[in-house]
Amino acid sequence: MSTLLIKNVEMLVTMDDQRRELTHASLYIKDGFIQAIGTAKDLPQTADEIIDLSGHIVFPGLVNTHHHFYQTLTRAVPKAQDANLFNWLVTLYTIWARLTPEDIRTSTQTALAELALSGCTTASDHLYLFPNGSKLDDEIEAATEVGLRLHASRGSMSLGESQGGLPPDSVVDTEEAILKDSQRLIETYHNPNPGSMVQIVLAPCSPFSVTTELMRQSAILAREYGVHLHTHLAETEDEEDFCLEKFGHRPVAYMQEVDWIGHDVWFAHSVHVSKAEIQLYADTGCGVAHCPGSNMRLASGIAPIVEMLTMGVNVGLGVDGSASNDSSHLLGEARLAMLLSRVGAGVRGASRSGEEAPPLMSARQALEIATRGGAAVLGRTDIGSLEVGKCADLFAINLNRLDYAGALHDPVAAAIFCAPQKVDLSMVGGKLVVKDGELVGLDVPALVSKHNQAAARLLNG
Numbered sequence: 001m002s003t004l005l006i007k008n009v010e011m012l013v014t015m016d017d018q019r020r021e022l023t024h025a026s027l028y029i030k031d032g033f034i035q036a037i038g039t040a041k042d043l044p045q046t047a048d049e050i051i052d053l054s055g056h057i058v059f060p061g062l063v064n065t066h067h068h069f070y071q072t073l074t075r076a077v078p079k080a081q082d083a084n085l086f087n088w089l090v091t092l093y094t095i096w097a098r099l100t101p102e103d104i105r106t107s108t109q110t111a112l113a114e115l116a117l118s119g120c121t122t123a124s125d126h127l128y129l130f131p132n133g134s135k136l137d138d139e140i141e142a143a144t145e146v147g148l149r150l151h152a153s154r155g156s157m158s159l160g161e162s163q164g165g166l167p168p169d170s171v172v173d174t175e176e177a178i179l180k181d182s183q184r185l186i187e188t189y190h191n192p193n194p195g196s197m198v199q200i201v202l203a204p205c206s207p208f209s210v211t212t213e214l215m216r217q218s219a220i221l222a223r224e225y226g227v228h229l230h231t232h233l234a235e236t237e238d239e240e241d242f243c244l245e246k247f248g249h250r251p252v253a254y255m256q257e258v259d260w261i262g263h264d265v266w267f268a269h270s271v272h273v274s275k276a277e278i279q280l281y282a283d284t285g286c287g288v289a290h291c292p293g294s295n296m297r298l299a300s301g302i303a304p305i306v307e308m309l310t311m312g313v314n315v316g317l318g319v320d321g322s323a324s325n326d327s328s329h330l331l332g333e334a335r336l337a338m339l340l341s342r343v344g345a346g347v348r349g350a351s352r353s354g355e356e357a358p359p360l361m362s363a364r365q366a367l368e369i370a371t372r373g374g375a376a377v378l379g380r381t382d383i384g385s386l387e388v389g390k391c392a393d394l395f396a397i398n399l400n401r402l403d404y405a406g407a408l409h410d411p412v413a414a415a416i417f418c419a420p421q422k423v424d425l426s427m428v429g430g431k432l433v434v435k436d437g438e439l440v441g442l443d444v445p446a447l448v449s450k451h452n453q454a455a456a457r458l459l460n461g
Contacts, residue, residue, distance in 0.1 A: 004029040004392070004430050005047035007040050008054040010399060011411055015060045015371045015385040019364070021412060025058075029392040032195055032429035036388060055400050056424065057411045059367070060386050061121025061393035062330045063374025066230075066268040066289035066318025069111035069125045069139065070096070070104055073455045074323040085236045085298045085324075089166060092323060095458050097171050101134045103454050105142040110451045112146040113442060114328035115319070116433050117422045121393040122374070122383055123148055124289075124318075126230065126268070128155025128205040129171045136185055140198060146442060147433045149196070149393070151378055152189070153203035153230050154182045158214045164246060166208045175214045178204075179221060186225045194382040195391055195429060203230040207251055208242045215258040222264065228379055229260060230289075233267035236300050240272055252277040261286060266377045268318060269294075270308075271301040278304065278311050287314040287377035290369065292336040293327065294320035302344040305337065305369075306361055316374030330370060332420035338366035363416035392430040395423040 005028055012025035014037070028036040028043045036043050071092075074080075080091045104127070115123050127136055136154050143150045159165030160172040182202050190200040202222045204210040215231075222229050234240065234251045247254045252273060255261055263285030270281075270288045281288065290305050308315050317337060319328050341361040375384025382391050399411050403421050407414035426434035433440055 001031055003047040005050045006053055008052050009058045010055050011057045013059045013412055016387045029430045032392055034388050034390055034392050053396050056396040056398050058394055058396045060371045060384060061395055062119045062370045063316060063384060064115055064120050064123040064319055064330050065316035065374045065377045066291055066320055067111060067123060067125045068321030070099060070107045071321035071323035072107045072110045073103060073458055075326045085300060086238050088298060093167050093171055096129055097131050098458050099134055100132050101138045104134050104138040106451050106454055108139045108142040109146055109447055111322060111328050112143055112148050113439055115330055116148055116426055116439060118329040118331045119395040119423045120330040121148055121428045124151035124153060124378060126153040126155050126203050128157055131171060140189055147428055147431060149428060151199045151201050153201040154185050155203045155205050157205050157209040158211050159209050178214060179217055182221060186227055190227055201228045201230050206232040207254055208239060212258060215260060219259045229265045231267060233270055234272045235269035237272060271295055271303045278308055278313060282312040289316050289318040289377060290337055291318040291320040292340040293325040293333055297324050302340055305341050306359060314373060314376040315369050316377035317370045329420055334366040334370040335416050335420055337369060338363060338416060363413040366416050393428050396425040398424045
């Protein structure tokens with residue numbers, strides 16, 4: 001049994017059901033779970049470790065619901081800088097075909113290190129191509145050294161160019177091999193218990209890169225084992241045209257056709273969805289991973305996130321692949337979500353027209369999407385807020401810094417409105433991942449050097 005006392009927190013943002021924001025608060029943690037929250041005099045005064053966070057604001061750990069770790073190796077590739085999704089993919093597929101198992105391990109640690117420094121404590125990654133002997137195991141093993149919780153999505157592509165799909169045949173696999181490996185991974189790694197560090201997700205890549213039969217069989221397998229399902233959906237108008245031509249349905253209707261609707265399913269993007277489709281999400285419990293940075297980078301459009309929230313859809317945040325966002329800063333993504341939703345509100349109607357202006361997303365709503373929303377999307381009840389009985393996943397920012405000068409009248413809003421910063425402290429299950437603004441137990445300069453060498457090799461062939 002190990003105990004931890006965090007005391008003298010300037011402001012503690014709980015994100016509990018009452019959305020309490022407590023001043024001069026303390027937390028008592030035992031074996032990775034929160035045992036008590038209150039003032040110092042109300043909590044035990046001794047523990048195996050005591051951390052004083054005077055002058056800091058503490059938040060629940062952020063939850064990243066969509067990423068492609070390996071894409072940190074192909075950031076800002078010249079020929080893909082100004083391309084839309086389909087052209088961007090076609091440019092990068094041939095580079096990604098050169099990935100090795102060591103590349104998967106290196107990029108995993110790079111992406112998770114970035115995420116940890118931005119306040120993320122749980123990350124879902126979507127790895128959907130496995131060239132040159134690469135396996136999802138490579139990612140899972142590398143992640144354990146960083147210390148974040150991982151929802152490892154066993155992605156796949158089975159619809160190659162010769163069958164009418166977008167990816168080249170060299171990066172697709174057979175349905176039989178995909179399903180066999182999916183079952184192996186679930187049986188080997190998936191832990192559904194509270195506080196679990198690894199969960200497996202089944203995640204055929206997208207409607208334009210997998211067969212209908214793989215979608216159906218993946219849903220059957222996932223429900224047999226009680227794991228979640230994930231895919232890209234309704235990201236671009238090109239995708240919509242593809243689905244109408246190949247399947248005779250819009251993307252969401254196609255998901256209904258293959259039994260990919262339910263509380264155990266979440267979709268990345270959902271930019272191009274109708275009000276009726278949003279209502280379907282709300283009625284059936286489908287979640288959405290909102291990726292504003294990527295949607296802007298690839299000119300995909302503005303997802304109707306405020307409408308989704310208003311109608312009761314579970315919405316989380318995703319930084320998406322670091323080749324379509326070029327960053328893994330989740331706190332920064334929360335800021336982008338707030339700002340982009342305001343642009344969308346302006347596009348859909350301003351008060352000058354005489355009609356009531358659409359509501360603007362607040363800083364606290366953006367923070368809620370990044371915490372509680374992400375936990376709900378991943379189907380987890382043990383993270384997303386700071387409450388007794390939940391995991392001690394949190395991050396802290398020192399408020400006495402230049403970046404927040406003049407904004408301390410509302411430090412919660414300041415964390416979103418002001419330029420995104422790296423966190424000063426982060427912990428997962430009561431274990432420090434970031435201390436004094438530096439990653440614990442990870443040689444970052446050596447990792448950066450190794451990562452840059454791998455990226456240069458991939459790009460130069």
